[in-house]
Amino acid sequence: MQIAHVAEFDDLLTRLFVPLARLAMGRGFGFRDVVDPLKRAFLIVAQEREGKQTDSRLSLATGLQRRDVVRLRADGLAPREPSSPARIVSDWLRQHSVDGRPTPLPRLGPAPSFEALARAVRQDVHPRTLLDLLVEAGTVRVADDTVELLSRAYAPGRGSSEQLAYLADNLHDHGAAAVANVLDGPRFFDRAAHYSGLTFAQAEALGRIYEAKQMNVLQVVGERAAGMQGDGPVRVRFGGYGYWEEGE
Structure with a gap:
């Protein structure tokens, strides 16, 4: 045995x-x-x-x-700090939203502004550097010295250090949740639907349906989280994934 x-x-x-x-x-x-x-x-x-x-x-x-x-x-064994652009988006949604919708911010100046938001997250990185990362990822846009948040999630460029940091954060927390469920009993939601015998076109069609529904769920959770106090000791992460390959 x-x-x-x-x-x-x-x-x-x-x-x-x-x-x-x-x-x-x-x-x-x-x-x-x-x-x-x-x-x-x-x-x-x-x-x-x-x-x-x-x-x-x-x-x-x-x-x-x-x-x-x-x-x-x-x-040193200290864990890496969370992604700075992701924290900016999270803080923006939590601190500068009206009826669940993020408000545009002046690029420069005292709070409320993008500059103040960025400096609150990272004092050792210039706000313009963080702004450029967010613009490059399509997360924000700048017009007339005003910054507008376009997405509720920061999606870094392919293969970038920021994307690798996201991969580590997401896989760590998903793995931690699954392991906790095995060692300590069911505690965290962890479900998946899996099918075989499909074509790649069918898999991609299902993927588009799942992605749209998943984004709706994340938006609802994000809006609810933005309305909470936000000064407690607990951090949370909710997410979803889809994957397909040839095989059983």
Whole structure:
């Protein structure tokens, strides 16, 4: 039974790692490049579970060699800050909306303005740099020195560092929700519909239907969240995805 259990878990991890291996190899990274991030992930989880611990106890908890624990802890294990453009959009919707609709903001000047909003999110990045990212992504437009929010979500350019940050944030939270449901019992909504025997055209047609409905749901949630206080300690993420490929 134990052998079967180990084999089952091995198959599970292999399936989970395949998309990550595809991403790494697609960006020119090999196995050696992903070893340290995997070790770092084990350390992060061990510190979450064990609290502040010695290097030796973390080594025992993770199975890592003590010298790796010392080195990685010295490098720092702090999580990356959320995407700055995404935070600007979120804060804009929460702070500057009327009847659920975002209000245009002056580009410069004291609050309420885009400049003030951007500086509240990142003081070490010039507001113009953040504005250019949002304009390039089609999230905002600028006319007569006024900035208008066009989308309730920031969609970064293909292959950009911002898109990779989004990928990490979304997969992390989806994975965290699914794992929590397995380890702690059902807590977070996690459902999917899957079918086979379709053509690519049929799959794309279903994808368009799902995307339209999903965007409506996200808009409703966004409008409700914008009307909430927004100063509590809890962050949330709701999302959806669609995927199709040839195969069973």
